């Protein structure tokens with residue numbers, strides 16, 4: 001008898017993403033409110049802007065809009081990171097990109113686990129921004145020891161989840177029943193725990209060193225700290241949050257509003273104060289703030305040239321502001337961003353000819369029907385035989401991530417660590433190298449051109 005067929009990892013990811021969203025909705029009711037607001041704004045945009053609706057329809061993004069979300073976790077040790085990497089691999093998610101947050105005073109470095117092929121992303125774009133605590137950035141040796149001891153004692157995975165990961169690695173996949181069980185078991189790692197693993201005094205010590213250290217070290221597992229839906233109009237969301245009793249952070253992170261959105265714009269609301277029980281307390285008398293709400297708008301993925309221009313303009317705007325954006329200078333920061341980003345072309349055609357963004361090329365109806373056709377890509381585009389649509393940015397931005405972390409960490413988080421970024425250490429902990437996101441976009445663009453070539457029967461393009 002043959003074995004039951006393996007289920008597509010993308011399907012496991014889709015199931016996991018739904019289960020995670022349901023769990024988070026039950027744990028943080030405000031997340032449900034946010035989803036409603038996002039859904040409402042997205043419907044409005046689709047209704048008011050037929051050209052946006054058409055483009056999203058054509059690229060398939062309309063289908064994934066409602067399921068689009070990312071989460072974030074923070075793990076404490078190399079071995080936790082290595083195992084979480086294996087857990088995500090069961091769902092077809094690989095580590096993409098390296099983000100060093102230490103220059104912004106956040107003692108972590110991070111990667112994003114996500115699907116890498118456009119077809120898999122289309123099935124489920126779910127991704128998880130995953131940070132590893134850098135214990136070496138704790139300057140107090142006793143506290144560093146305490147943190148290391150606490151982390152060494154805990155196991156953030158259920159025994160059954162570990163078994164299923166091993167089984168999947170050995171067999172090359174999971175059948176439907178095992179996949180279902182895997183989703184349930186894997187979810188346990190991301191659950192919130194009211195019971196802390198430290199006394200109130202130990203918590204205070206860890207917290208005084210850095211709030212993030214307490215968040216990672218004082219609990220049984222790396223609770224998911226936010227789950228972010230994707231909106232088509234983040235300015236509308238930012239304006240709409242207060243009307244629902246939600247206070248957003250002072251500024252939207254990332255590029256300014258544009259006709260042709262690029263990269264990623266994000267906003268969030270402050271972490272919630274939640275009741276927790278320390279080991280020396282009877283009930284949940286303590287409190288901890290970790291979980292927050294975030295919303296994002298995604299735009300075109302930029303080439304190295306486009307990204308360099310983005311970084312240059314963002315830095316120029318920030319330099320002119322002279323201090324970190326906050327509620328007092330938010331309006332000025334908005335003006336400075338808009339001013340500097342005038343240097344970034346705001347049409348897809350120009351972004352393409354200047355090599356600033358990645359695109360997906362496809363043959364049009366007209367192109368398929370034509371009996372005679374030009375032979376070069378540019379001429380085929382000019383003749384309307386091939387169209388191009390921007391590839392959506394699937395990753396994160398270090399400056400934005402730092403801003404999101406900081407808005408949830410309070411005032412003492414602005415100092416930067418002198419210690420330099422250490423991607424080699426991160427790779428060692430992960431047990432692999434992170435993938436280069438730019439190569440992934442270039443490969444997707446390439447495949448779209450190959451497909452056009454095959455359809456049109458051309459040798460080169």
Ligand code: OOG
Pocket residue numbers: 071072073074129131225266294396397400401402404405
């Ligand atoms: C992650 C913060 C960064 C993003 O979308 O850039 C982030 C965290 O707070 O753990 O989520």
Ligand code: NI
Pocket residue numbers: 070071072129226228294404
């Ligand atoms: Ni996020």
